[in-house]
Amino acid sequence: MPFSSTATIHGDDRLNRVSDVAPPINVSTTFRYDDEHLEPATISTGTHTSDSPMIYSRLGHPNADRLEVVLTEILDGPTVVYASGLAAYHAILIHVNPKRLFQPHCYHGCEAVAKIISRISGMEILPLEDLEDKCQSGDLVHLEDPGNPYGEVVNLDEFAEKIHRAGALMLVDSTLAPPPLRNTWEFGADIVMHSGTKYFGGHSDLLSGIVSVRDEKDAQQLRNDRTYLGTIPASLESYLLLRSLRTMEIRVLKQSSNCTCLVEYLASHKDRYNSVVKDIRHASLQKEEFVKKQLPGGYGPVFSLLLFSQEQCKLLVKNTVLFQHATSLGGAESLIEWRAMSDPFANRNLIRVSVGLENAEDLIEDLAGTLEKIEKGDLTW
Numbered sequence: 001m002p003f004s005s006t007a008t009i010h011g012d013d014r015l016n017r018v019s020d021v022a023p024p025i026n027v028s029t030t031f032r033y034d035d036e037h038l039e040p041a042t043i044s045t046g047t048h049t050s051d052s053p054m055i056y057s058r059l060g061h062p063n064a065d066r067l068e069v070v071l072t073e074i075l076d077g078p079t080v081v082y083a084s085g086l087a088a089y090h091a092i093l094i095h096v097n098p099k100r101l102f103q104p105h106c107y108h109g110c111e112a113v114a115k116i117i118s119r120i121s122g123m124e125i126l127p128l129e130d131l132e133d134k135c136q137s138g139d140l141v142h143l144e145d146p147g148n149p150y151g152e153v154v155n156l157d158e159f160a161e162k163i164h165r166a167g168a169l170m171l172v173d174s175t176l177a178p179p180p181l182r183n184t185w186e187f188g189a190d191i192v193m194h195s196g197t198k199y200f201g202g203h204s205d206l207l208s209g210i211v212s213v214r215d216e217k218d219a220q221q222l223r224n225d226r227t228y229l230g231t232i233p234a235s236l237e238s239y240l241l242l243r244s245l246r247t248m249e250i251r252v253l254k255q256s257s258n259c260t261c262l263v264e265y266l267a268s269h270k271d272r273y274n275s276v277v278k279d280i281r282h283a284s285l286q287k288e289e290f291v292k293k294q295l296p297g298g299y300g301p302v303f304s305l306l307l308f309s310q311e312q313c314k315l316l317v318k319n320t321v322l323f324q325h326a327t328s329l330g331g332a333e334s335l336i337e338w339r340a341m342s343d344p345f346a347n348r349n350l351i352r353v354s355v356g357l358e359n360a361e362d363l364i365e366d367l368a369g370t371l372e373k374i375e376k377g378d379l380t381w
């Protein structure tokens with residue numbers, strides 16, 4: 001089913017336990033047993049679904065159940081939620097347990113998780129460039145699309161063809177292209193993940209991760225593992241995320257259009273900051289035909305600037321007013337980051353921008369205005 005704002009608001013109606021329109025925040029970690037049905041625990045007691053009785057919140061709790069019901073509908077496949085995006089990535093690696101993982105240069109945290117798994121299981125980590133020659137049945141291929149921090153896309157259909165011909169599985173980290181920008185299943189993914197901290201949460205106030213699979217059996221196995229890995233999102237975070245989902249469609253669409261506007265302005269006025277901005281990177285500036293097809297709902301709201309020097313990077317992040325200097329992305333507030341501050345492997349002249357929900361013209365004035373001031377030498381230490 002295509003993404004629907006109706007589902008973000010009503011997908012969990014069948015789980016209403018009280019007459020409140022806004023669902024209550026349930027904080028209990030434990031729940032009274034039903035004394036009419038007293039049975040010893042079995043091996044399947046750890047298996048929780050949205051129809052199971054509540055037992056202990058590490059298995060499942062009302063707020064997370066509501067989340068999974070809504071997410072399963074809007075992400076068009078059985079979906080499991082986690083305490084963070086990296087907990088979600090870890091869960092996928094544990095579940096698939098591949099002998100070999102093909103990984104691009106991607107979000108640095110995912111690279112760190114793969115290294116931990118490799119340390120304990122011997123999983124081999126290979127660069128994406130080796131895919132053509134070395135990919136085999138049973139391998140897992142991780143793609144990040146659009147890529148963080150550049151916000152550019154790769155041709156997923158082309159990758160899917162190669163990966164599936166080899167008998168391997170294709171995981172797409174779609175954090176930078178949340179719904180309704182696209183339905184990632186349409187581009188050959190076998191597993192889709194998101195850092196829910198970013199656009200699903202959307203307010204810079206919660207951590208969460210999301211994994212969608214094709215088969216309910218895989219979702220159930222993931223939930224079983226999650227029970228014992230202890231990576232279900234906490235009650236308050238789950239409530240906050242559910243609340244965020246209600247407005248997800250309008251938030252993401254506005255952030256996408258704000259970003260595209262801003263990138264278009266910066267690119268078409270580049271001569272005003274020629275000795276500051278070396279390059280602007282964003283999917284909206286990519287010319288290949290697959291790009292638009294792969295983001296039918298709009299471009300992702302993250303882009304990057306490559307400046308000529310580290311000093312210019314520092315001046316820029318110190319002097320923008322609306323764009324606050326902080327890591328992370330996806331929130332209502334626009335953020336700018338000298339990427340070297342959080343990613344030890346990043347290009348030292350790289351600025352990553354996450355476009356928020358402010359007025360587009362104000363954002364243009366802030367960012368383009370600051371770049372112009374640096375160009376003119378108006379800003380110094």
Ligand SMILES: *Cc1c(COP(=O)(O)O)cnc(C)c1O
Nearest residue numbers: 084085086107148175195197208
């Ligand atoms: C932020 C991010 C993650 C990690 O998510 P957390 O919620 O911070 O654990 C993974 N992948 C991408 C692309 C991200 O941007």
